[in-house]
Amino acid sequence: MTTASGHTSAIRAKKVMGTTVKDPAGTSIGHIEDVVLDKQSNEIMFAVVSFGGFLGIGEKFHPIPWTALNYAPNEDAYVVNYTKEQLEAAPADSISELIRDNGAAYRGKSYDYYGIDRTW
Amino acid sequence: MTTASGHTSAIRAKKVMGTTVKDPAGTSIGHIEDVVLDKQSNEIMFAVVSFGGFLGIGEKFHPIPWTALNYAPNEDAYVVNYTKEQLEAAPADSISELIRDNGAAYRGKSYDYYGIDRTW
Numbered sequence: 001m002t003t004a005s006g007h008t009s010a011i012r013a014k015k016v017m018g019t020t021v022k023d024p025a026g027t028s029i030g031h032i033e034d035v036v037l038d039k040q041s042n043e044i045m046f047a048v049v050s051f052g053g054f055l056g057i058g059e060k061f062h063p064i065p066w067t068a069l070n071y072a073p074n075e076d077a078y079v080v081n082y083t084k085e086q087l088e089a090a091p092a093d094s095i096s097e098l099i100r101d102n103g104a105a106y107r108g109k110s111y112d113y114y115g116i117d118r119t120w
Numbered sequence: 121m122t123t124a125s126g127h128t129s130a131i132r133a134k135k136v137m138g139t140t141v142k143d144p145a146g147t148s149i150g151h152i153e154d155v156v157l158d159k160q161s162n163e164i165m166f167a168v169v170s171f172g173g174f175l176g177i178g179e180k181f182h183p184i185p186w187t188a189l190n191y192a193p194n195e196d197a198y199v200v201n202y203t204k205e206q207l208e209a210a211p212a213d214s215i216s217e218l219i220r221d222n223g224a225a226y227r228g229k230s231y232d233y234y235g236i237d238r239t240w
Contacts, residue, residue, distance in 0.1 A: 037131050
């Protein structure tokens with residue numbers, strides 16, 4: 001559907017990657033590194049977000065449910081409604097670990113941690 | 121799920137883009153240009169495939185249902201079970217037109233043309 005601002009909800013993956021992620025206060029805290037797709041269905045499994053500079057955890061990447069990222073078209077950024085403390089304690093790992101065994105383990109952990117209902 | 125070959129079904133969008141697309145005979149006929157995602161749900165709307173060199177139609181891109189692309193890990197390519205004639209007559213346009221109005225029109229046309237059941 002079209003959002004109130006008229007922004008389209010159809011988004012090219014190429015434009016998603018590299019987009020800034022902000023906290024609710026508007027501070028840039030990271031960026032979208034990649035999006036993990038399920039080849040066997042039409043499901044987006046999760047977004048892979050890097051908070052490296054913000055959290056100082058080096059190579060760790062956060063699997064975050066796609067629907068937990070709220071696009072703010074005026075800022076060209078995704079806003080997550082989580083505090084720094086919540087993100088620091090969230091599931092994170094190398095990307096190869098995130099997608100190991102079809103990404104099932106980290107998808108489950110991520111949805112549970114952020115309290116997003118599972119859609120699969 | 122894991123496929124018989126052990127290939128994971130969790131795929132990073134960055135690795136999808138640029139991947140070769142082949143016809144059933146194994147001939148390279150194009151590549152994945154992008155993947156269009158729905159921001160309001162977890163749905164992959166469609167893949168955007170370029171058959172430019174094969175079909176000689178310049179800047180036109182084909183919206184193809186994600187599940188109609190069969191990944192062949194041994195070839196690192198996606199195989200489409202359509203003939204050249206089917207693809208030449210398939211819905212195609214510039215990418216900006218494909219995603220206009222949330223991509224609804226071209227998603228519908230694509231699913232109908234390729235005979236894939238709608239999931240939305």
